[in-house]
Each structure stands twice: as structure tokens, then as C-alpha cells.
Amino acid sequence: MNSQKSPTIFEHLGVRPAINGCGVYTDLGGSRLSPRVWLAMEEVNRSFVDLPVLLDQAGQRIADLLGAESGIVTPGAAAALMLGSAASVAGTDGTVSERLPDVSGLASKVLIQSGHRYKYDRQISMTGAELVEVGSANGTRPDQIEEAVDDDTAMVLYPAHKESKPGSVPLATVAEITRRKGVPLFVDAAFMSYPLDVLPGFLEQGADLVAVSAKYFGGPNAGGFIVGRAALIEAVRNVYFTRYESGAYLKYGRPLKMDRHTVVAVVTAFEDWLSMDHDERLAAWRTRTELLASELGGLGGVTPKPMYFTLDERVVDEPVNCVVLEFDSNSASSADRLARDLAAEDPQILTIAEGEILLVVVEEMTDEETRYVAGRIRALVNAS
Numbered sequence: 001m002n003s004q005k006s007p008t009i010f011e012h013l014g015v016r017p018a019i020n021g022c023g024v025y026t027d028l029g030g031s032r033l034s035p036r037v038w039l040a041m042e043e044v045n046r047s048f049v050d051l052p053v054l055l056d057q058a059g060q061r062i063a064d065l066l067g068a069e070s071g072i073v074t075p076g077a078a079a080a081l082m083l084g085s086a087a088s089v090a091g092t093d094g095t096v097s098e099r100l101p102d103v104s105g106l107a108s109k110v111l112i113q114s115g116h117r118y119k120y121d122r123q124i125s126m127t128g129a130e131l132v133e134v135g136s137a138n139g140t141r142p143d144q145i146e147e148a149v150d151d152d153t154a155m156v157l158y159p160a161h162k163e164s165k166p167g168s169v170p171l172a173t174v175a176e177i178t179r180r181k182g183v184p185l186f187v188d189a190a191f192m193s194y195p196l197d198v199l200p201g202f203l204e205q206g207a208d209l210v211a212v213s214a215k216y217f218g219g220p221n222a223g224g225f226i227v228g229r230a231a232l233i234e235a236v237r238n239v240y241f242t243r244y245e246s247g248a249y250l251k252y253g254r255p256l257k258m259d260r261h262t263v264v265a266v267v268t269a270f271e272d273w274l275s276m277d278h279d280e281r282l283a284a285w286r287t288r289t290e291l292l293a294s295e296l297g298g299l300g301g302v303t304p305k306p307m308y309f310t311l312d313e314r315v316v317d318e319p320v321n322c323v324v325l326e327f328d329s330n331s332a333s334s335a336d337r338l339a340r341d342l343a344a345e346d347p348q349i350l351t352i353a354e355g356e357i358l359l360v361v362v363e364e365m366t367d368e369e370t371r372y373v374a375g376r377i378r379a380l381v382n383a384s
Contacts, residue, residue, distance in 0.1 A: 018348040019369050023309060023321070023361040024191075028350065030214075030221030032364055033265065037218070040268040041261040049260050052242040058267040063227045065274060067200050068210075071227035072236055073263045077190035079256045080211035080226045081123040081157075084186050085110060086252050087235035088155035089129055094249035097239045101128025101252075109152045113140040113169060116162040120188065127252070129154055139167020146177050155184040160192050160202060161312050175206025184208040184232055190224075191216040191311040196274060199227075208232055216311065219269035220262050285321040288362040288370045292323045295374030299381055301331025309352070309361050322361040325377075333384040341380045342373075349373055 010017045024031050033041075055073055063071035074080040089108050090096040096106065110124050114133040125131050134140050134148045145156070156178050163171055171187065178185040187207040192198050193216050202210050209232055214223030226236060240253045289306045296304040306320040315324060327334055335358040342349035352359040360377075362370055 016346050016348050018350050019373060020364040021342075021349055021351040021360040021362070021373060023363050024215050024311070026215070026221060028364075031216070031218050033220065034218055034269070034272055036272060037220075037265050037268050040264045044260050044264045051258070051260060051263075052237075054260055054263050055240075055242065055258070056237075058263050059225060059227070059233070061267050062225050062270055063233075065270065066203065066227055068203055068227035070230040070233035071225055072233055072240070073258065073266050074211075074224045074226055075222045075256050075258050075262070076215075077188065077211045077213035077224045078120055078123050080224050081120060081186075081188060082126055083236050083239055083253055083256065084209045084211060084226055084232070085124045085129055085155065085157075086127040086239040087232060088184050088186065089127060090239050090252070091235050092238045094238060094247075094251070097251045097253075098249045100239070101126070103128040103130075107152050107154050109150075110154055111145065111148050111156045112158075113145075113162075115139060115165050115167055116157075116159050118159055118162065120159070120190070121157065124157060131157075135167070140169050142169050142173050142177065145169060145174060146181075149177065149181045149183055153181075153183050155186050155208075158185060158187045158207070160187050160189045171202065171207070172205040178208070179206055184229075186211070193217045193273065194278065196278075203228070214266045214269060217270055217273035219273075220265045222258075223262050223266040223269075225266060225270075282319045285319065285362055288365060288367060289320045289323055291367065292360060292362060292370050292374050295371065296323065296325070296377060299378055301328045301333065302326070302381055303328070307359075309359055315354075315357075315359070321363050322359050325358040325360070327356055327358075331381075333381050337384070338377065338380060342376065345376060349376060 020028050058073050059071035074083060086100055089103055089106055108129045109132050110129045111132050111134050114135045114137050121131055135144050158171055175185050185207050186209045187202045188211050189202055190213040209226055209228035211226050212224055215221050239251055241257045244251055244254045293304040293306050303326045305324045307322055307324045308316050308318055308320055309322045335353040335356055338358055339351050339353040342351055
């Protein structure tokens with residue numbers, strides 16, 4: 001009898017699995033899917049479906065949960081930015097969608113406050129739209145936005161996580177201008193799904209479209225959604241991938257195809273997110289953080305400190321979700337060296353080295369993984 005253990009899928013592909021000590025990142029595969037999400041994906045795998053109808057119904061379910069007019073599921077927030085931008089340029093005209101990114105003769109300027117430029121505004125220019133900065137890096141005034149909106153303006157982009165940046169015009173003020181001017185306001189709220197009143201708040205303040213990534217609420221890495229005004233969601237359908245083969249137009253968004261499993265996973269994960277006990281979720285982070293800090297207490301040359309690594313990559317005090325390791329100047333180890341040594345292991349242990357500190361984020365780690373990581377850190381530091 002052959003008792004040899006079958007190789008894991010990672011072994012079969014020659015890939016080392018990783019323990020995620022960084023948090024929710026696209027390049028690490030997103031987040032862990034819950035058993036209920038897996039069951040939903042398995043259920044839908046047993047049947048086929050009219051996918052455009054599923055997209056509409058799943059999007060409407062999400063929209064209803066947020067108090068929006070309409071919605072649609074997308075393959076991530078970056079795709080949502082592309083689709084929403086393309087929709088703002090093309091509207092519901094199939095012939096226009098078909099010729100994007102050729103925007104000649106169309107209103108195709110997308111305004112953004114100069115201080116709000118960020119890496120994901122690249123998705124807007126991929127549609128053929130022209131990204132136009134308003135104000136300067138030091139700030140923007142409402143009158144500058146008012147003056148910049150003209151007949152060539154397709155929409156205004158507002159990355160929500162930039163609102164607190166000094167010199168920013170508040171979202172509600174921008175919304176008042178865009179509504180009066182008849183131009184859509186598109187809010188990128190990719191990771192801003194908690195606290196739970198944040199997303200409805202953007203709509204209440206006047207956002208016409210809001211883009212969200214599913215991986216930040218326990219959904220699939222390649223999932224997300226747009227919610228907002230029904231007329232604009234209809235324009236998103238015009239540029240989306242559906243009916244490319246069977247319809248009249250070769251639509252712009254054909255490469256942004258989705259499968260039925262991911263669509264169902266997005267809506268199921270979002271329902272779970274809205275109903276879960278978030279105090280319990282945050283308490284679990286604290287428990288693992290305290291466990292890790294306790295296991296690393298007394299380690300020579302290293303001081304562990306529970307902190308919070310935010311989704312926009314800042315280190316603040318609360319609510320704790322990581323341990324920051326500070327290295328003494330006379331320590332034989334360092335943040336960079338320890339990060340490299342941990343990443344060289346099998347399984348890999350992936351962490352974040354920032355200058356003289358190393359961050360170990362416990363959000364996507366289990367208790368067992370937390371104990372294992374603590375043991376490996378202790379062993380590597382003692383061996384250095």
C-alpha cells in the first residue's frame with residue numbers, strides 16, 4: 001500500500017505558501033473567504049445562469065443594503081474606476097462604448113484635486129479620458145473646482161481617503177458643485193467599508209457613484225462593486241463585458257469579465273460583513289496581537305509594541321492589529337534582515353519592514369500561525 005502523501009497544490013506548482021503578516025493586499029491574494037462564502041460558490045458551481053441578470057440582481061441587492069438606487073458587481077475597485085469613468089464618457093451609447101479609448105469629440109475631462117493624485121487614477125486615463133488637476137499640491141478651493149467644470153467635463157473623481165488631507169475641498173462641498181453643474185461625482189472608497197455608516201454616508205453627501213473593493217470586507221480578491229444613481233449604473237452596463245458576443249456592440253469592458261462564482265461571493269461576503277459582530281472581530285485582532293507581543297517579550301535587542309497599521313499604510317495607536325518590532329541600535333539583527341530571513345522560510349512569513357521597524361500584521365493570521373511566527377522570529381533573532 002502506497003502511503004506517500006499527495007503533494008499540495010502549491011507543491012504541485014512549485015510555489016511556497018505564505019503566512020500573511022502584512023494584511024489585506026492584492027499581491028498576497030486578498031483576504032480569507034468565510035465558510036459561508038465558499039458554500040455559496042460551491043452552490044452556484046452546480047448550475048449555470050444568465051450572468052447579466054445575476055450581475056444586476058447581485059448589484060441591486062448590495063445597492064438596497066446601502067440605500068443606493070442601483071449597483072453592479074465588478075472585478076475589483078480598480079475595474080470599477082475604469083468602468084465608471086468609461087460610463088461617464090460614453091453614457092448609454094453603444095457606438096461610443098465600442099470606440100473607447102478614442103474620445104474625440106466627447107466630453108472626456110475628469111477633474112481631480114491636485115493634492116488627491118494617487119496611483120489608481122491611472123485607471124481613469126486608461127479609458128481615454130484626460131485627468132485634469134484642479135488647484136495645486138498645497139490645496140484646492142471650491143471656486144477653482146467650480147471654474148474648472150465645463151462642457152468638456154465628464155466627471156469629478158474623489159478618492160475618499162484623501163479628504164482629510166490639508167487643503168482638500170470636502171466631499172459634500174464638491175458634491176454641491178457637481179450636482180448644480182450636472183456632472184457626476186465618482187468616489188473611490190475602495191477600502192472604506194468600515195465603520196458601516198461610511199459607505200451610505202458618501203451617498204448621503206452627494207456621491208453619484210461609489211467604488212468598493214471586496215477584499216476589504218472578506219470577499220474575493222478579484223471582486224468589488226459600484227453603487228449609485230440608476231442612470232449611471234445603466235451607463236456602466238453599456239461599457240461592461242456582457243453581451244459582447246451576442247449583442248450589437250463590441251463593448252469597451254470586455255476584458256473585465258467575471259464568473260458567476262465571484263459575483264455570488266461578493267454579495268454573500270458583503271451581507272456577512274454588514275451582519276457580523278465587528279467588536280468581536282477587532283477583539284480577535286487584539287488577542288492575537290497581545291499573544292504575539294507576549295511571545296516576543298524579553299527578546300534581546302527587540303522591543304515589541306502593539307499598534308494599528310491602517311489600510312492607507314500609516315502606523316497609529318488604535319485599534320491594534322499588528323506588532324511593531326523596534327530594533328535597538330546595538331542589535332545584531334535589523335528590520336530588513338529579519339524580514340528577508342522570514343520570507344526565505346517555507347512556508348514564507350511575509351512582513352513589512354519600514355526603516356528601523358518591522359510590522360507583523362495579524363489581521364489575516366490564525367492563532368496557530370501567530371504562535372508559529374512568534375517562534376520563528378525568536379529563533380531567527382537569537383541566531384543572529
